Amino acid sequence: MLYQPKVSIIIPVYNGSNFMAEAIDAALAQTYPNCEVLVINDGSKDDGASEKIALSYGDKIRYYCKENGGVSSVLNFAFEKMTGEWFSWLSHDDLYYPEKINKQVQFLNELLAENPGINLKKITVRCATESIDKDRRVIKTPRYKAVPKHEQPIDTILNNVSNYRLSGCSFLLPSSCVKDIGGFDESIRTVSDVQYWYRLLFAGYEFYCLSQDVLVQNRSHGKQVGKTKVQLFDKELTELFIWIADTMNQNHEFSTVQNNEKLYYGFVKRRCTEAAKHVKTKYLKNKVSGFAYHVKYAALSAGYATIGSLRNIARYVFRRIYVK
Template sequence: MLALPKVSIIIPVYNGSDYVSEAIDSALAQTYPNIEVLVINDGSNDQGKTENILKSYGSRLRYISKSNGGCASALNEGIRQMTGQYFSWLSHDDVYYPDKIARQMEYLGKCQSKDIILYGGYELINESSCLIGLVRPDSLYSIEKLNIPLFPVVRGLIHGCSLLVPRHCFDTTGLFDENLKTTQDYALWFKMFRNYQVHFLPDILIKSRIHPGQGTHTISGHLEECNQLWISFLDSVSLDEMCTMEGTPYLFYIRTAEFLKDTPYLTAQEYARWLAKNELQKKKISVVIPFYNRIEWTLEAINSVFKQTHTNFEVIIIDDGSTESVDRIVELCQSDSRAHYKLQNNNGPAAARNLGIQLATGDYIAFLDSDDTFHPEKLERQLELMELNRSKFSHTSYERMFADGRSGEVVNSGRLTGGVFPQLISCCPIATPTVILSKDAIKGKCFNEGFAYGEDVCLWIEISESYEVLGIDECLTRVRIGDSTAALNIDKQKIGIINQLFFLINHPRFGRFHDEISQLIFALGSFYGIPGRLSNTSEPSQVSRRNFKSRISQFISKNNLYSRIYRNARRVVRSLGRDGLNVTLRKIYRGLFSGAI
């Protein structure tokens, strides 16, 4: 039968007569049979109280006395003299449960690799050994997260006495830094954990005592040493390690800052926030502005981008064949390398935005209409929230403004958030100047250049099929309204809805969303005073949903040229006004729009 591996329990102590007996007794009471207990007296000067207690245990432990050098030096002496294959630290004021070592060695026995560092949660006890709390990392994070080597260190989850460490880890990593008085443990764990597997055990196996005499309360310079330790972590962690722990460097820095917010380490917290802000500034945003004439408003829009607090941007200004002089816009672009002017034939805003997307070099793309403006913090705030939520598609609430710049009502469209597909089909409140997309989200997609209105909604529907929408209920954009804008122009709204309908029923996947499409038809009918709300019961009973899709497909196949869209749209509108909604739907079901209505 193979001998069980030996575990060395090392107890450093300095003037610890109040609690050391309880610690030693818990070490000697371990149910795991092959242990040694080493107690290192780090030059106690309490009139022999600590020494007398230690010597009273006789041969049941190995007693080592040395001059005072601090906790790190006592631990290092114990490591040098230990004879076991595994190291287990026990502070003189803490307590092991009897099965601490046995449970950990049992777990290791089931692992293929034995070069694993183990740690766990712990109980908190007071001076009288009464329970005052529990620290359970698995109540905050998944086991998978807790097993990422550096993660428990940079989230302050490691209690040194919960560890079980293979002895050879010290040979490859080194010992505790004896120049550090209170952070020697975390400094070593940071170096060591990067090179080994780390596993979290959910069992509570130790009791950690909270009392006024702890070194963190009595040793001068503790706060400064902790700040320097955390700053060194932030400077040393690699890109791969940050991404493994939190997904992106920004998330790592900002979540580390949030963790440090609950500590007294203000200097380290501010440094983490500064690093996070620097990561955001590395993200380039391409702002696409299509324009046709309206030079004054276009200049106002461009200047609102130049005033952004997020400074890593480019402005791609697409001239959609303006007939007015654009000299001032061209001069502005020539004076600032972040602005790029491009002229195209008059093909409409969809074509202009698509050209802007093709020219964009940013990580993200934002859209701004030439008559609208951004608030100064728009890009920074929206980017921050997108990075924080790892979002590919976001939009915000916005403020309406009149032609003369006066403020109007706030539209809380940013309340629409999450998995909004397919509900976006029936109602899309997303305003284009509030949208920011990652380059990935729009890859292979574009605005429908055959539509003068509603082309943006069609794109948002298409993207929302693949990505959740991050809605931000903050007013970050001003959207100008007037008689000529779609927000107030009923005719443009009608055409937009008709375009959306033709896009949806001609789409290979979206045509099956009958309820949502029916609600969109109802919205169109409401412009003509047609009352009521569509439901499944409004469909002709003799026509199944499968038959509906078939008839719609037949209709589209006969009318799939954009040159015929508006003719068919007029038929829909005439039928709605003359015959009502349900009759019009029946005609769609029966494929009657292939001929005159």
């Protein structure tokens, strides 16, 4: 007998009249039969445009409006309203391919067939994504092929520091995780989703990835939080990286010299000098060979600084051309 749990698709909306109808249509077009769609208006200030669009769908969706509090507050609000055993988050400016939920639930069935006793409450499934512009033209397909179907939590933790592949809208998550680790941290405005994935990893959740299946389109445009609140984003990302380092080292199994070296070089690669310095001084002091260590650090720093400068130029040109 097939496992066909109810899946709640949560769409947070803030001033979303430009794209939200496409997101709602994508959620309603899912080929998986057992879905509910929750649209949460986070106090939009667009003269009722977002609400008018949402209400036009009638009982096809469940619509709520709340005071503005940021996307984390929307997701936490939705957790109290959803009735699905699993949930998936869809930003109002992003899109799902029609088979997104179906393929992820199908994968859960494959896991159950291989191991009937598997604990699905400690499993997450994500997929590959691609980037589109405001007109839905594909502008970038991240390299997911190197991401294994399954890896140990510590490997996911370390690998995604330097090569981030944890797109929030790509996940299918067990609703029970909210009771297990709590909701999103509403004090974090720009990277609360990233922190949540790491909280799941540190809590021992198994992350599976359908790396060959591009099932989500992330839209890139000039009004995204990461582009409008750059300084806050950089500050919160640095704080998050330091939190990751400290949390990792509270686990005796994870707190090894080798893991801290990987974490350190990951921060260097991301050019997050404060986090790299934190790991070096707190967790690697007197634990690595001086000369070889510093030579490697100097070489990596110089190399990644050069690459970073080139990337910044490329991103500037990219945004001028595509992101308007």
